[in-house]
Amino acid sequence: MLEPAYPIKTARLILRPFTQADLGALHSFQSRPDVARYLYWEPRTRQETAAALKDKITRSTLTEPGEYLSIAVELIDTGELIGDLTLSWTSREHASGEFGLVFHPEHHGKGYAAEAATELFRLGFDGLGLHRIHGRCDSRNVPSASLMEGLGMRREAHLRENELVKGEWTDELVYAMLSAEWKRR
Template sequence: MFTPPYPIMTPRLVLRPFTEADLDDLHAFHSLPEVTRYLYWDARTREETKAALDRKIACASLGEDGDVLSVAAALAGGGPVIGDLTLFLRSREHRQGEIGFVFNPAYQGRGLATEAAREILRIGFEGLGLHRVHGNCDARNTASARLMERLGMRKEAHLVENEFFAGAWSDELVYAMLAREWHAGAASA
């Protein structure tokens, strides 16, 4: 079982497991239709956010294929939770992971999502020893695509009309990074 060395401090953020005290902060952005527009769930009621938070609290470590690590990104100095990050362990044998992220739009445009997501990649490559981490997004979700590009992930695929999503066919983008690319980027940073 792998548990990251919490708390993880960045210049402006604290990454840590979710707690029950995070309900209001999480609901502040999980309840926004513009946040969930390209996600597999709709804007959540407070009760739905509470149920999601309970699942996130239970996902504080990784061990087996299919396990999920849920990480809260809070502003340093006791600020609110502004981000919800996920690392999926897709295959231990093939050392494959997947990254996901959802952020409060009130804090967009400051590089905070990039700062937090970079640490999730670090957990994957340096903590878990993954070989490859990928991330997917709806092709219309340009903010997520740009974030993955800022992280140094390369676009591997543009899948055309591969999912029937929210009543229409949608395209999906797949981005990925290999461990050697992570280490080369970390060395040059």
């Protein structure tokens, strides 16, 4: 079980549960074609974003495998919502999880995603006691692959045309980190 002690503060960010007040900011990036390009969903309408937010608001703790955390990322300096983190608890038996993140493109390239993901890994490895956390991305999504490599994750697979996404066969990259690797960072 994992009940994070919110808010979680880093040097530049606050990680916290989502609230209804996040709708406008969340929609500002979920509605963008460049954000949805490598995701399973198309750019969202405000109504679709509201439905996604309603679910995110209920996802602030993990009590059993199959659940996921959904964490809002805001800038300390401005209070602006800039990102969305996810940590899924995929298996109790295998002590495994998966992480994902989506950030507003105006905040790419500034190290915010790595800063936030590091805290998400801390929650997974140190808080939940996971043995392995993996992440996946479309092979064309070079910034996501670079982020995972920069976090110290190891590329474990390049799956050729393994998924039909938005009518197109896509390659997928799989990265992972073990708890022993996390501790050695």
